[in-house]
Amino acid sequence: MNNANKDILIRAALNRLSARLGEKLINTAEELTLIAKDAPNQFKKEWGVLKEEIYEEAQRIEEEENQENSNQTSSENQSHLKRSLEKIARIRQKVADLNQQFDLIN
Numbered sequence: 063m064n065n066a067n068k069d070i071l072i073r074a075a076l077n078r079l080s081a082r083l084g085e086k087l088i089n090t091a092e093e094l095t096l097i098a099k100d101a102p103n104q105f106k107k108e109w110g111v112l113k114e115e116i117y118e119e120a121q122r123i124e125e126e127e128n129q130e131n132s133n134q135t136s137s138e139n140q141s142h143l144k145r146s147l148e149k150i151a152r153i154r155q156k157v158a159d160l161n162q163q164f165d166l167i168n
């Protein structure tokens with residue numbers, strides 16, 4: 063094989079590689095665009111699910127604390143219950159604040 067044929071073969075290989083890479087980049091860019099368009103909706107959905115889980119967990123803890131409190135009425139348990147309920151209230155407030163901030167962004 064002479065030098066001219068080798069040069070042509072190398073240029074042909076480079077041309078084909080460039081074409082394939084270009085196609086892959088275009089496809090990847092299109093996929094990223096679709097993901098970026100869907101991201102806010104997906105985030106909002108996931109945030110809603112997380113909020114519900116937090117509220118449900120807070121409710122479960124509150125009910126558990128109330129049950130324990132009804133079984134034992136010592137002042138120590140009262141204090142523990144009060145601290146737990148205050149924590150739950152702070153968590154709920156933080157979730158509400160984050161939700162408000164998220165709504166302002168969207």
